[in-house]
Amino acid sequence: MNILETKNLYKQYKQGEISVNALSGINIQIPEKAFTALLGPSGSGKSTLLNIFGLIDQPTQGKLYFCGKDITAASEKELTAIRRHQLGFIFQGFNLVPVMTVFDNVEYPLTLLGLDKKTRYERVNLMLDRVGISQFKKHLPDQISGGQKQRVAIARALITKPKLVIADEPTANLDTKTATGIIDLMYQMHQDFGTSFIIATHDERMSSHCHNSYQLHDGVLQ
Numbered sequence: 324m325n326i327l328e329t330k331n332l333y334k335q336y337k338q339g340e341i342s343v344n345a346l347s348g349i350n351i352q353i354p355e356k357a358f359t360a361l362l363g364p365s366g367s368g369k370s371t372l373l374n375i376f377g378l379i380d381q382p383t384q385g386k387l388y389f390c391g392k393d394i395t396a397a398s399e400k401e402l403t404a405i406r407r408h409q410l411g412f413i414f415q416g417f418n419l420v421p422v423m424t425v426f427d428n429v430e431y432p433l434t435l436l437g438l439d440k441k442t443r444y445e446r447v448n449l450m451l452d453r454v455g456i457s458q459f460k461k462h463l464p465d466q467i468s469g470g471q472k473q474r475v476a477i478a479r480a481l482i483t484k485p486k487l488v489i490a491d492e493p494t495a496n497l498d499t500k501t502a503t504g505i506i507d508l509m510y511q512m513h514q515d516f517g518t519s520f521i522i523a524t525h526d527e528r529m530s531s532h533c534h535n536s537y538q539l540h541d542g543v544l545q
């Protein structure tokens with residue numbers, strides 16, 4: 324089954340007189356248990372497409388399906404439920420909450436799901452162990468390195484056991500050695516948990532791990 328699918332999707336940004344066609348007629352399918360790269364030059368529409376996949380932004384035209392269900396016109400409540408239960412996010416800039424510890428950052432999505440404290444505690448500790456950052460759990464994000472921050476973000480993205488993790492340039496702010504470690508970790512998590520990943524990237528190293536890759540050019544899928 325496809326987790327996400329689009330049919331003839333368009334996204335147009337309007338700024339005063341000027342309008343930009345960021346996406347034009349996208350037909351794409353993201354299957355279960357896939358590790359997929361989304362490639363394309365700067366401005367080609369990668370982030371725009373991932374924001375639509377993440378239910379953070381809406382298309383101007385076309386249809387979006389989640390697990391076979393048309394969610395193009397779904398209510399905010401429905402979209403929030405899918406976002407919280409089924410999706411995880413990893414960003415170039417890590418996007419950790421600066422005033423929360425590593426532990427609290429990873430715990431937060433479970434709190435939103437209403438899980439009790441003991442379950443949260445056990446799951447977060449297991450996950451921190453799994454991504455190799457247990458010793459930093461009481462640190463704040465600005466007390467750890469970029470690579471460590473991205474490990475926290477990976478833990479946070481996977482803690483709810485989502486169907487799909489959406490990663491926008493997850494290695495762009497990291498040096499080569501650290502980036503390779505992060506790619507390997509994401510791939511391991513994909514294999515261990517069966518989670519699908521879609522990763523927007525300029526990173527050539529990523530492609531060796533990816534089962535399939537899509538190319539965007541000026542908002543058109545090649």
Ligand SMILES: Nc1ncnc2c1ncn2[C@@H]1O[C@H](COP(=O)(O)OP(=O)(O)OP(=O)(O)O)[C@@H](O)[C@H]1O
Binds near residue numbers: 337364
């Ligand atoms: N909020 C916005 N308002 C207006 N135009 C936007 C907005 N966001 C993106 N765009 C435009 O849409 C197009 C696609 O941008 P997008 O950020 O999706 O590209 P990208 O492939 O992610 O690029 P990069 O590799 O630099 O991150 C660009 O022309 C961009 O200027």
Ligand SMILES: [Mg+2]
Binds near residue numbers: 369370491
């Ligand atoms: Mg982008």
